[in-house]
Amino acid sequence: MEIRDARPDDVPTIAKVHVDSWRTTYRDVLPKSYLNDLSYDARETMWAGAFGAESQTFLIVAEDAGKIAGFAAGGAARKDTPEARTYGGELYAVYMLESYQRRGLGRRLVAAVAEELITRGHSEMITWVLEDNAACRFYERLGGEFLGSKTVEIADMSLRAVAYGWPDASVLLKPRV
Numbered sequence: 001m002e003i004r005d006a007r008p009d010d011v012p013t014i015a016k017v018h019v020d021s022w023r024t025t026y027r028d029v030l031p032k033s034y035l036n037d038l039s040y041d042a043r044e045t046m047w048a049g050a051f052g053a054e055s056q057t058f059l060i061v062a063e064d065a066g067k068i069a070g071f072a073a074g075g076a077a078r079k080d081t082p083e084a085r086t087y088g089g090e091l092y093a094v095y096m097l098e099s100y101q102r103r104g105l106g107r108r109l110v111a112a113v114a115e116e117l118i119t120r121g122h123s124e125m126i127t128w129v130l131e132d133n134a135a136c137r138f139y140e141r142l143g144g145e146f147l148g149s150k151t152v153e154i155a156d157m158s159l160r161a162v163a164y165g166w167p168d169a170s171v172l173l174k175p176r177v
């Protein structure tokens with residue numbers, strides 16, 4: 001299994017992994033019709049933006065024998081909440097296909113994002129996750145500190161999202177947190 005920077009030609013597969021992982025991750029949270037209607041093309045357009053000239057977003061993939069099993073995205077923290085103001089870097093997303101979860105790959109992807117953020121001058125990292133998502137336990141296991149919560153609108157629903165932070169993202173580079 002290889003963790004590497006994404007290339008522009010990975011974008012269609014990243015979009016597919018993103019949608020497929022949303023469908024399994026949020027099957028008990030979001031309406032079935034909303035998940036069915038998710039579009040690979042829309043996610044492709046979104047992630048292609050990471051390769052635009054002005055982009056500050058970067059993408060990292062986990063690849064298994066030529067097959068992309070998951071990906072993560074990071075960049076400058078969105079400063080839209082009080083929690084985020086002191087955090088320079090953000091983990092925007094980390095998604096593994098269901099069949100590749102719980103094998104240590106999510107941890108390696110998050111470490112790779114932290115490493116790239118530090119290289120870009122961001123020593124802290126924040127991430128947002130739906131309160132109902134089991135991924136909260138993953139972030140806690142990785143040493144994330146609960147920072148606060150906000151309401152997000154998805155599929156015409158008001159859902160709670162919580163923020164986890166690593167004031168010193170370099171802890172994520174160690175083999176075990």
Ligand SMILES: CC(C)(COP(=O)(O)OP(=O)(O)OC[C@H]1O[C@@H](n2cnc3c(N)ncnc32)[C@H](O)[C@@H]1OP(=O)(O)O)[C@@H](O)C(=O)NCCC(=O)NCCS
Pocket residue numbers: 021025093094095096097100101102103104105106107108128129130133134135137138139141142
């Ligand atoms: C969340 C996700 C990225 C974690 O990646 P992963 O490869 O499954 O997790 P890892 O195997 O690297 O786990 C790292 C540690 O977190 C723990 N962990 C991971 N998922 C967990 C869960 N759902 N509940 C409890 N602990 C969990 C593991 O047990 C492991 O602990 P250990 O080091 O003591 O053994 C992955 O499960 C995933 O893609 N989930 C669906 C998408 C999602 O929710 N993404 C986050 C959106 S914000």
